[in-house]
Amino acid sequence: xxxxxxxxxxxxxxxxxxxxxxxxxxxxxxxxxxxxxxxxxxxxxxxxxxxxxxxxxxxxxxxxxxxxxxxxxxxxxxxxxxxxxxxxxxxxxxxxxxxxxxxxxxxxxxxxxxxxxxxxxxxxxxxxxxxxxxxxxxxxxxxxxxxxxxxxxxxxxxxxxxxxxxxxxxxxxxxxxxxxxxxxxxxxxxxxxxxxxxxxxxxxxxxxxxxxxxxxxxxxxxxxxxxxxxxxxxxxxxxxxxxxxxxxxxxxxxxxxxxxxxxxxxxxxxxxxxxxxxxxxxxxxxxxxxxxxxxxxxxxxxxxxxxxxxxxxxxxxxxxxxxxxxxxxxxxxxxxxxxxxxxxxxxxxxxxxxxxxxxxxxxxxxxxxxxxxxxxxxxxxxxxxxxxxxxxxxxxxxxxxxxxxxxxxxxxxxxxxxxxxxxxxxxxxxxxxxxxxxxxxxxxxxxxxxxxxxxxxxxxxxxxxxxxxxxxxxxxxxxxxxxxxxxxxxxxxxxxxxxxxxxxxxxxxxxxxxxxxxxxxxxxxxxxxxxxxxxxxxxxxxxxxxxxxxxxxxxxxxxxxxxxxxxxxxxxxxxxxxxxxxxxxxxxxxxxxxxxxxxxxxxxxxxxxxxxxxxxxxxxxxxxxxxxxxxxxxxxxxxxxxxxxxxxxxxxxxxxxxxxxxxxxxxxxxxxxxxxxxxxxxxxxxxxxxxxxxxxxxxxxxxxxxxxxxxxxxxxxxxxxxxxxxxxxxxxxxxxxxxxxxxxxxxxxxxxxxxxxxxxxxxxxxxxxxxxxxxxxxxxxxxxxxxxxxxxxxxxxx
RNA sequence: GCCGAAGUGGCGGAACUGGCAGACGCGCCGGACUCAAAAUCCGGUGCCUGAAAGGGCGUGUGGGUUCGAGUCCCACCUUCGGCACCA
Numbered sequence: 001x002x003x004x005x006x007x008x009x010x011x012x013x014x015x016x017x018x019x020x021x022x023x024x025x026x027x028x029x030x031x032x033x034x035x036x037x038x039x040x041x042x043x044x045x046x047x048x049x050x051x052x053x054x055x056x057x058x059x060x061x062x063x064x065x066x067x068x069x070x071x072x073x074x075x076x077x078x079x080x081x082x083x084x085x086x087x088x089x090x091x092x093x094x095x096x097x098x099x100x101x102x103x104x105x106x107x108x109x110x111x112x113x114x115x116x117x118x119x120x121x122x123x124x125x126x127x128x129x130x131x132x133x134x135x136x137x138x139x140x141x142x143x144x145x146x147x148x149x150x151x152x153x154x155x156x157x158x159x160x161x162x163x164x165x166x167x168x169x170x171x172x173x174x175x176x177x178x179x180x181x182x183x184x185x186x187x188x189x190x191x192x193x194x195x196x197x198x199x200x201x202x203x204x205x206x207x208x209x210x211x212x213x214x215x216x217x218x219x220x221x222x223x224x225x226x227x228x229x230x231x232x233x234x235x236x237x238x239x240x241x242x243x244x245x246x247x248x249x250x251x252x253x254x255x256x257x258x259x260x261x262x263x264x265x266x267x268x269x270x271x272x273x274x275x276x277x278x279x280x281x282x283x284x285x286x287x288x289x290x291x292x293x294x295x296x297x298x299x300x301x302x303x304x305x306x307x308x309x310x311x312x313x314x315x316x317x318x319x320x321x322x323x324x325x326x327x328x329x330x331x332x333x334x335x336x337x338x339x340x341x342x343x344x345x346x347x348x349x350x351x352x353x354x355x356x357x358x359x360x361x362x363x364x365x366x367x368x369x370x371x372x373x374x375x376x377x378x379x380x381x382x383x384x385x386x387x388x389x390x391x392x393x394x395x396x397x398x399x400x401x402x403x404x405x406x407x408x409x410x411x412x413x414x415x416x417x418x419x420x421x422x423x424x425x426x427x428x429x430x431x432x433x434x435x436x437x438x439x440x441x442x443x444x445x446x447x448x449x450x451x452x453x454x455x456x457x458x459x460x461x462x463x464x465x466x467x468x469x470x471x472x473x474x475x476x477x478x479x480x481x482x483x484x485x486x487x488x489x490x491x492x493x494x495x496x497x498x499x500x501x502x503x504x505x506x507x508x509x510x511x512x513x514x515x516x517x518x519x520x521x522x523x524x525x526x527x528x529x530x531x532x533x534x535x536x537x538x539x540x541x542x543x544x545x546x547x548x549x550x551x552x553x554x555x556x557x558x559x560x561x562x563x564x565x566x567x568x569x570x571x572x573x574x575x576x577x578x579x580x581x582x583x584x585x586x587x588x589x590x591x592x593x594x595x596x597x598x599x600x601x602x603x604x605x606x607x608x609x610x611x612x613x614x615x616x617x618x619x620x621x622x623x624x625x626x627x628x629x630x631x632x633x634x635x636x637x638x639x640x641x642x643x644x645x646x647x648x649x650x651x652x653x654x655x656x657x658x659x660x661x662x663x664x665x666x667x668x669x670x671x672x673x674x675x676x677x678x679x680x681x682x683x684x685x686x687x688x689x690x691x692x693x694x695x696x697x698x699x700x701x702x703x704x705x706x707x708x709x710x711x712x713x714x715x716x717x718x719x720x721x722x723x724x725x726x727x728x729x730x731x732x733x734x735x736x737x738x739x740x741x742x743x744x745x746x747x748x749x750x751x752x753x754x755x756x757x758x759x760x761x762x763x764x765x766x767x768x769x770x771x772x773x774x775x776x777x778x779x780x781x782x783x784x785x786x787x788x789x790x791x792x793x794x795x796x797x798x
Numbered sequence: 799g800c801c802g803a804a805g806u807g808g809c810g811g812a813a814c815u816g817g818c819a820g821a822c823g824c825g826c827c828g829g830a831c832u833c834a835a836a837a838u839c840c841g842g843u844g845c846c847u848g849a850a851a852g853g854g855c856g857u858g859u860g861g862g863u864u865c866g867a868g869u870c871c872c873a874c875c876u877u878c879g880g881c882a883c884c885a
Contacts, residue, residue, distance in 0.1 A: 218801095218802050218879075222880050225802085225881045228881075249884095250885060252885075331883080332883075334884085336884075348883085350885080596823070597811085607810080607824080616823095665814095671811095671812075671823075678822090741817075747866095786865050788817060788866095795865090
């Protein structure tokens with residue numbers, strides 16, 4: 001048998017898989033019942049803004065191991081691939097390289113596809129898609145029209161996050177610590193007209209339906225934080241001078257008797273009216289201007305409160321106390337009602353403000369009970385909260401209320417490289433949807449698409465000017481484009497039915513495959529893509545377009561791969577690319593190495609010594625299998641030899657199947673197979689050697705599909721990728737003997753090999769006979785004897 | 799401050815429901831092969847003590863439950879991630 005040459009073996013099998021279309025899966029026949037064997041395995045699609053890096057190798061190898069394992073376990077596996085090719089990442093890459101984004105992404109897609117094929121990922125390439133192609137974004141536009149028609153999408157003026165570097169608006173989810181998630185520039189506040197999706201209308205559903213998800217707790221927790229549900233009450237404060245009621249949201253209605261002043265956010269619509277009627281109106285307006293100019297980051301830091309008294313008073317509904325109304329920028333317009341009752345005795349921020357402006361501080365809770373609170377005094381404060389809201393309710397001054405931190409999703413962008421939004425602005429008709437029949441609205445070619453603050457599409461005058469679809473008068477097209485997260489909020493539905501040119505997808509087909517059974521990707525998308533896609537699914541469900549309400553039944557959040565440590569590369573000193581790794585070590589060794597590092601859901605440091613170790617392991621496997629195949633000619637594979645090696649092989653089947661299939665561990669199965677191979681190397685002429693070799697090869701196939709396919713052939717078989725997953729013989733998992741651990745006072749003193757069927761009293765007798773144990777009993781009296789069947793005997797002496 | 803995850807050899811990590819701590823790999827040490835090196839193979843490798851047999855200690859810290867704790871409970875420390883003038 002020849003020496004192991006990874007390159008040759010890998011090229012051979014990749015060609016075979018391609019020619020036999022090994023990983024393509026057909027859609028069900030119309031009317032076919034949903035199969036319990038269907039299994040949709042997906043990883044987040046890549047941005048083709050560059051080439052793949054070691055982190056991608058982790059994600060897609062994870063998915064690949066699962067897909068290959070499920071396929072051999074009898075599942076009908078759908079595992080497609082595509083490219084998130086519109087949007088900022090690609091456009092910025094294009095600007096940097098000075099070429100058109102389409103050219104850049106299409107070149108990158110070519111290169112990425114090549115890398116994916118060289119890594120041997122089992123993908124159904126017949127379903128490949130790119131979001132920048134009209135065949136895809138046409139349906140993006142169609143879905144938008146459905147959202148628009150049913151008032152899930154709307155346009156409004158709002159203070160938004162503006163990235164001065166990328167010259168575009170960012171969603172809240174794309175701002176981290178006041179900086180642009182992509183370029184790191186400090187985000188500014190700007191008031192602009194923008195497109196939004198009403199994701200807040202689904203806040204409760206997004207929270208509630210998490211119950212059905214098999215997701216890591218940390219990701220669910222992040223979504224819970226992001227949605228930020230608070231339970232409390234809405235309470236009305238009377239302003240007599242203006243003859244109106246001001247609502248406030250509070251989570252602490254029990255402190256209502258301690259409210260000593262009232263605060264409005266500077267952006268509150270009432271402030272203008274107050275300024276008109278106030279003697280110090282000019283001062284008030286000046287304060288509002290200054291607050292608006294203050295950098296968002298400084299305002300959020302919360303140090304050094306500023307504010308101004310309006311001259312007006314509000315009446316506290318519980319005790320008729322007249323409290324002064326202030327305007328201060330520590331109150332946020334976006335949360336609750338933009339107005340608060342201030343309780344300085346029981347709220348840190350209110351206290352700081354009160355101390356600074358010398359306002360009264362009135363404690364109303366002592367040791368958990370209300371004081372100075374009329375008929376509620378003496379009540380435990382939690383009980384009082386309910387009682388006060390109830391009391392207010394009977395008088396029409398308050399009711400229980402829930403507030404959320406989640407904001408509506410702003411998704412229009414002032415950039416070129418994105419999906420055009422199919423609406424026309426008409427002076428007479430307002431915002432008019434482009435008729436479905438006219439889709440797609442193609443993205444026009446323009447010379448200069450550099451970001452300048454105004455959308456680049458505005459320059460394409462011929463394209464912009466268009467008759468109003470409703471009245472025929474001249475109108476203007478929307479010149480903003482969609483955020484790339486719109487594209488990725490439903491791509492998994494298109495994979496189900498990717499070539500449908502009459503609809504975004506056929507509901508019967510998506511209902512067959514959806515929801516995704518196993519989704520994999522980075523946890524950095526926890527409060528971005530993962531929440532948007534869940535929202536989309538709920539809207540599509542309510543529009544009757546899909547049956548499911550959750551897209552991802554199970555989500556696996558892979559860890560980050562760092563490549564920062566010492567000795568990265570032998571040549572350039574920079575990180576080794578996946579293509580180079582395949583070239584040097586082979587795809588199989590690379591795949592094994594990235595998964596062997598540790599638990600795949602934790603961050604990990606990539607080191608090349610790991611992949612060298614895997615290469616050694618594969619060479620060992622190659623050699624020993626060759627030896628077994630040659631030496632055991634004519635000797636049948638014997639799975640029931642009754643000896644240690646056969647039992648080890650069965651135990652390995654059991655371990656690998658359980659670790660991968662039930663526990664979703666990707667590293668420990670590799671160890672288990674290594675153990676089996678180590679045993680095989682020590683006993684290559686064992687009667688069960690052939691069976692052990694077959695088992696090791698078969699079990700390793702999801703991780704190292706090429707070498708195992710070759711060795712499977714060496715062992716006289718074919719098409720391992722279609723071979724049913726091995727099943728352990730329960731009888732062979734049973735041992736005749738076991739190692740009895742003997743403890744004295746909980747410390748191990750001896751280990752005895754004993755038959756499994758030995759009765760308990762006999763186990764104790766044997767334990768006591770052991771000279772090592774005798775030495776530690778030291779003639780003392782045995783006060784207690786613990787026997788754990790098949791495990792140990794513990795003798796407790798006094 | 800609130801929410802979440804995690805602390806185990808020189809390193810990455812195993813140990814699933816309380817029952818042999820350190821599987822597997824990396825690294826290191828010794829040996830074989832070789833003129834030599836690489837590759838490969840064989841053996842060793844938690845710490846302290848001992849010539850050895852053995853003994854003692856050991857899973858972030860301090861307590862507790864238990865015959866028995868890396869695993870359960872209480873209190874704390876540290877690191878990482880999310881949210882945060884959110885009323």
